[in-house]
Every structure is written in C-alpha cells, then in structure tokens.
Amino acid sequence: KAGVTQTPRYLIKTRGQQVTLSCSPISGHRSVSWYQQTPGQGLQFLFEYFSETQRNKGNFPGRFSGRQFSNSRSEMNVSTLELGDSALYLCASSSGLAGALGTQYFGPGTRLTVL
Amino acid sequence: EDKVVQSPLSLVVHEGDTVTLNCSYEVTNFRSLLWYKQEKKAPTFLFMLTSSGIEKKSGRLSSILDKKELFSILNITATQTGDSAVYLCAVEALNTGTASKLTFGTGTRLQVTL
Numbered sequence: 680k681a682g683v684t685q686t687p688r689y690l691i692k693t694r695g696q697q698v699t700l701s702c703s704p705i706s707g708h709r710s711v712s713w714y715q716q717t718p719g720q721g722l723q724f725l726f727e728y729f730s731e732t733q734r735n736k737g738n739f740p741g742r743f744s745g746r747q748f749s750n751s752r753s754e755m756n757v758s759t760l761e762l763g764d765s766a767l768y769l770c771a772s773s774s775g776l777a778g779a780l781g782t783q784y785f786g787p788g789t790r791l792t793v794l
Numbered sequence: 795e796d797k798v799v800q801s802p803l804s805l806v807v808h809e810g811d812t813v814t815l816n817c818s819y820e821v822t823n824f825r826s827l828l829w830y831k832q833e834k835k836a837p838t839f840l841f842m843l844t845s846s847g848i849e850k851k852s853g854r855l856s857s858i859l860d861k862k863e864l865f866s867i868l869n870i871t872a873t874q875t876g877d878s879a880v881y882l883c884a885v886e887a888l889n890t891g892t893a894s895k896l897t898f899g900t901g902t903r904l905q906v907t908l
Contacts, residue, residue, distance in 0.1 A: 683836075712896070721900035722837075722882065727893065734893035769836065779825060780886050780894045785836040 681706065683772050683786035691792045697758040700789045702770035704751050710734075710775020711753040712783060713745060716767040725768075728753055729775045757791075765793045796821040800883050800899035807906055811873050815902045817883030818865040825886040825894055827859055827866050832901070833879045840868070840881075873906045880904070 684703045692698050704711050713725040724737040728747035747753045751772075757764055767790050771783035797820045807813055819827070826844045830837035841850045843859035843866060850857050854873075859866045870877055880901040889895045 714898075722884075722898035724895050724897065727895065729893075735889050735895045737895070767835070780896055781826070782828070782839050782842055783896065784839065785830075787835045 683770060683784055685768075685770055685786035685789050687789060688787065689790045689792075691794065692760050693794050694760055694762060696760050697756065698760060698791060700755045700757075700768055700770075700791075702753045702755070702772075702786055704753070704770075704772030705784055708772035708774055708784075709751050710773045710780060710783075711747060711751065712771045712773075712780065713753070713755050714769045714771065715739070716769055716788070717765075722769070725755065727775075727780070760793045762793050765791060767791075796885065796887055796895075796897040798883055798885050798897050798899040800881075800902050802902060803900070804903035804905070807873055807904070809873060809875060809906055809908055811906075812869065812871045813873060813904060815868040815870075815881050815883075815904070816865065817867070817899055819883075819885045819897075820864065821885050821887040821897065823888035824861070825888060828884045828886065828896070829857055829866075829868050830882040830884065831879045832882055837882055870904075873904075875906050875908065878904060878906045 710729045712727040727735040745755045767788045769788045771785045773783045801816045829840040841857045846861040857868045883899045884896045
C-alpha cells in the first residue's frame with residue numbers, strides 16, 4: 680500500500696505571496712490532518728478533514744485554509760505569507776471513522792521557506 | 795487548553811543503555827495516547843495506548859499508560875545508534891461534537907553514541 684504523499688517537497692516564497700500544498704492520503708483513508716512543525720513550537724494541529732468536511736480546526740489565523748476532495752486528497756492554502764510561516768508542513772491520514780483519528784500515518788512533509 | 799509535556803527534552807546515552815521517556819498530559823475527553831519516532835522528516839507510528847496498565851511491546855520498545863496519574867512512559871532497552879531520533883508523544887481527545895484532535899508534546903531528542 681502506498682504511503683501518504685505530499686507535494687511539493689520544498690518551496691521558497693516571499694512575504695505576501697500565497698502557497699498551496701497538496702496531500703494524497705493512504706488509499707481508503709478518509710481523514711486528513713495538517714500540522715505545522717517549527718523548532719520552537721513543535722507539531723501544531725492546523726485542521727482535519729473527513730469526507731470533504733472540516734471536522735476540526737486548530738488555533739491558526741484565517742490565512743490558513745484547506746479543503747478535501749471527493750477522492751480524499753487534500754490541499755492546504757496559506758495566503759499573505761509571513762516570515763513566521765516558514766516551517767515543515769506535515770499531513771497525516773487515518774481511517775477517521777466514528778470521529779476518532781486513531782493511528783495517523785504521516786507524509787514526508789513540505790518544507791516552506793518564506794523570505 | 796489541552797497540554798502534553800515530555801521529559802527530558804533531550805538526552806545522550808551510550809549504546810546498550812536503557813532509557814525511559816516520559817509524557818504527561820492534561821486533556822479533556824481523552825481518547826488515546828500515541829508515541830511516534832521522528833528521524834528526519836515524517837513521524838513514524840510506534841504505539842497507541844487507550845487502556846491503563848496494559849503494556850504495549852515491540853522488540854526493544856515498550857510503553858505503558860497510567861490514566862489515573864495522566865502519564866505514559868516509553869522504554870527502550872539495549873539502545874542502538876539507530877534509535878537516535880526525536881520521540882513524540884501525542885494525545886487524542888474529543889474536541890468538537892464527535893470529532894477528535896491530536897495534541898503533540900515538543901518531543902524528546904535521544905542521541906545514542908558508540
């Protein structure tokens with residue numbers, strides 16, 4: 680079974696630009712969660728999607744948004760980039776049934792650098 | 795706000811040593827506690843614990859949960875250099891309605907030297 684894939688793996692943007700990251704979950708998984716990882720803050724939850732609906736959202740500003748498609752693939756968008764958005768963005772998939780996340784499997788991440 | 799605290803933040807041991815990593819938590823509507831190992835990029839799953847007092851074991855790694863005292867430990871015996879990584883503890887808790895979210899600790903960085 681193929682693992683979670685994320686594209687692109689690396690991105691360099693400048694302040695004020697916007698960026699879209701993509702995540703393809705493990706086949707059969709309907710839940711996709713997004714996390715931001717920085718050296719100072721560790722892994723922080725952004726949001727979770729299940730069957731095209733956002734089920735949960737972390738404490739991030741509205742510049743961070745996402746969506747999920749009918750094939751469970753998910754995208755995350757960050758608008759008006761700030762220097763502090765430089766981070767490793769990880770997505771994770773799981774079955775997500777009965778509202779539980781259970782065991783999440785992580786993708787390799789997208790390293791975003793904002794200059 | 796849900797909180798997960800790991801200790802120590804980092805440690806250096808010699809190959810063959812046994813280490814114990816700690817994770818304490820304060821969450822509302824606990825569902826499960828998970829341990830992950832992160833070497834370079836993607837965290838890889840180690841254990842999921844839902845019941846108190848039942849040890850989960852995989853080779854040289856084992857973990858146990860105490861739901862009364864709100865903590866978990868991860869033990870690694872006969873450490874090897876390949877065990878060098880950041881070990882993350884995460885707690886799943888019911889957040890809104892019937893949906894859960896994971897809160898991660900900041901991790902314990904383990905370095906195993908020859």
